[in-house]
Amino acid sequence: MFANLIIYRIAPQWSATLDQVEQALAKAPFAECGATQEKSAGWVPPRGEAHGALAEAVGGQWMLRFMAETKVLPGSALARKVKEKAARIEQETGRKPGKKETKELKDETRLDLLPMALTKQASMWVWIDPAARLLVLDTSSQGRADEVVxxxxxxxxxxxxxxxxxxxxxxxxxxxxxxxxxxxxxxTVDRECELKSADESKAVVRYARHPLDIEEVQAHIDAGKLPTRLALTWDDRVSFVLTSELQLRKVQFLDTVFEGTKADDGGFDADVAIATGELVKLIPDVAEALGGETGGQ
Structure with a gap:
């Protein structure tokens, strides 16, 4: 839970109850792709229970889960089938299909193959903190985040x-x-970093499991390379990689977070409470380390 974070601030004028959120999500539940459907997306119960609530509250924190399913149709297989159909038309009529007809053949072939295509599912945790006015999405893809938002x-x-x-x-x-x-x-600064040149060369230097308090790193910065990723640890409790887009990636909760908990203290509620309990303190500290939020937050 929460491996990668894209963080949004909710505007102050919005307010809703958990029931209102539940009712809204219930209008767009997830359903698996139909036979000729390439993609399907919607909301699933965060607890993983069939017919469960789509919006769950744990300690005042609201949890949602978004699911998307896509059919994997290899381009090579599609191209081969289209070529076979085009060859058959040429053999039967003595002419090659034109551009418009080829496009129609491609669409027709896609529909033929979709029922046999493999499906791939991916889910995303969505966390709303109504008190702190935070919306946090567990993804490293800005495109997928934009879709869900x-x-x-x-x-x-x-x-x-x-x-x-x-x-x-x-x-x-x-x-x-x-x-x-x-x-x-x-x-504290950890042992992972990526530096990228801003000039036309787009030169990239990466350090992994390597100390960064060395003159070589400073020389790269002096030469104009700028950090795009840097591994950090917060309060000896959470480690993560900060990106130039202000995303938090590779989030890991360290042993100190779990001190005093028992081995059987797991489960959805415990996981949510632990994760949000740490992140609700980490996120403001990250913002403060970057000079504070803009817009009077």
Whole structure:
């Protein structure tokens, strides 16, 4: 739960009850792809129980789960079948199909193959903190995040969100921390980093499992390369990789988070409580380390 975070701020004018969110999501439940349907998407019960609630509350935190299913249709198989049909037409009529007819053949072949295609499912955790006005999506893909946010905005009247934005860009802050060897208060720099040149060369240098307090890293920054990713640990409790887009990736909760819990303390409620309990403190600290939020937050 929560391996990658894309973080949004909910505008202050929006308010809703959990029941209202449940009713809105119930209008767009997930259903598997039909025989000739390439993609299907919708909401599933976060607890994984059939016919369960689509919006769950744990300690004031709201959890949703988005599911998408796509049919995998290899381009090579599609092209081969289209070629076979075109060859058959040429053999029977003595002419090659034109551009319009070839497109129609492709569409027809796609429909023929879809019922036999393999399906691939992917789900995404969606967390709403109504008190802190946060919307957090567990994905590293901005495109997939945009798709889910659009569906939420359409489903929930008055909902307006914007990506978390800070006074200092993550790239500028990460460059300063590496160059001066001064991580922000409460954070430590770990052993993973990516530096990218801003010029036409687009040169990239990556460090993995490597100390970053070395002159070589500072020389790269002096030469104009800027950090696009930097591994950090917060308060000896959560490790993650900060990106230049202000995403948190590879989120891991460290052993100190689980001290005092028992081996059988797992389950949905415990997982949500632990994860959101840490992240609701981490996210403001990340924003503060980047000069605070813009827009008077």
């Amino acid at each position: 659009t569906l939420l905005v359409e489903a929930l009247p008055g909902l307006s969100v914007s990506l978390l934005h800070t006074q200092t860009s993550p790239q500028a802050a990460m460059a300063h921390w590496l160059k001066e060897q001064e991580p922000p208060v409460g954070f």
